[in-house]
Amino acid sequence: MWYYYGNKRSIVQDYYAPEYDTIIEPFCGAAHYSLFGDHWERKVILVDKYPVVARLWKWLVKDATPQEILSLPDLKKGDKVDDISSLCEEERNLIGFFINRGVATPAHTVANYSSWNEKTRQNIADTLPKIRHWEVIEGSYEDVPNQLATWFIDPPYQYGGEHYKCPNKDIDFTKLAEWCKSREGQVIVCENTKADWLPFRPLVKMSGQKHDTVEAIWTNKKYVEELF
Numbered sequence: 001m002w003y004y005y006g007n008k009r010s011i012v013q014d015y016y017a018p019e020y021d022t023i024i025e026p027f028c029g030a031a032h033y034s035l036f037g038d039h040w041e042r043k044v045i046l047v048d049k050y051p052v053v054a055r056l057w058k059w060l061v062k063d064a065t066p067q068e069i070l071s072l073p074d075l076k077k078g079d080k081v082d083d084i085s086s087l088c089e090e091e092r093n094l095i096g097f098f099i100n101r102g103v104a105t106p107a108h109t110v111a112n113y114s115s116w117n118e119k120t121r122q123n124i125a126d127t128l129p130k131i132r133h134w135e136v137i138e139g140s141y142e143d144v145p146n147q148l149a150t151w152f153i154d155p156p157y158q159y160g161g162e163h164y165k166c167p168n169k170d171i172d173f174t175k176l177a178e179w180c181k182s183r184e185g186q187v188i189v190c191e192n193t194k195a196d197w198l199p200f201r202p203l204v205k206m207s208g209q210k211h212d213t214v215e216a217i218w219t220n221k222k223y224v225e226e227l228f
């Protein structure tokens with residue numbers, strides 16, 4: 001939805017399409033996989049441990065109306081979101097994720113790279129009616145029961161995922177690897193090529209704000225052979 005730090009917006013088309021009626025993103029962030037193409041039509045379960053992200057999704061899915069989004073104010077460079085007293089917390093956080101690019105927490109001041117504009121508000125307003133059936137869990141990835149689904153697993157990078165509020169250092173990657181392997185259905189795990197907690201394979205080059213990285217993937221069973 002937004003230009004989140006580490007989001008998969010620019011490469012989402014490079015991943016396998018979902019093969020199950022349910023998509024689960026246990027590290028959802030801005031949930032670009034579930035929003036891509038017609039993926040949103042499926043049953044979608046989003047999980048994130050960072051309360052700002054989980055509560056923003058809950059609000060978008062259940063409470064925010066297209067009219068409300070369209071009536072949010074335009075902002076210019078240097079404006080401060082906290083100065084607009086009429087905004088609720090979720091509105092502030094939503095705007096905060098758009099007024100600077102690639103941030104891991106909502107920004108407070110409008111930067112050069114703001115994408116908070118009429119087109120953005122229209123896109124969000126158009127998306128809301130499509131996602132009313134989604135489910136959102138504020139919690140850790142293990143909180144969602146194992147079930148037959150397409151699992152799009154995009155944790156903070158083992159090397160590079162330091163900047164999140166819920167960062168890589170809090171993740172036991174050995175345990176996460178076992179958890180990924182034990183999911184039922186189609187499993188797609190995202191990383192970069194520096195990671196070694198699963199046998200990742202290179203997928204596509206990605207240009208970051210500071211460095212270029214090579215995105216990597218691990219998928220279960222038959223998908224591996226089809227891919228490479």
Ligand SMILES: C[S@@+](CC[C@H](N)C(=O)[O-])C[C@H]1O[C@@H](n2cnc3c(N)ncnc32)[C@H](O)[C@@H]1O
Pocket residue numbers: 001004005006007008009026027028029030031032033047048049050053139140141142154155156157164165166167171
């Ligand atoms: C790489 S981002 C996901 C990006 C997302 N795929 C996108 O396209 O925007 C990783 C997310 O995992 C969340 N996270 C970190 N530790 C977690 C945990 N133990 N359980 C669930 N979510 C966690 C972070 O808060 C962050 O939002």
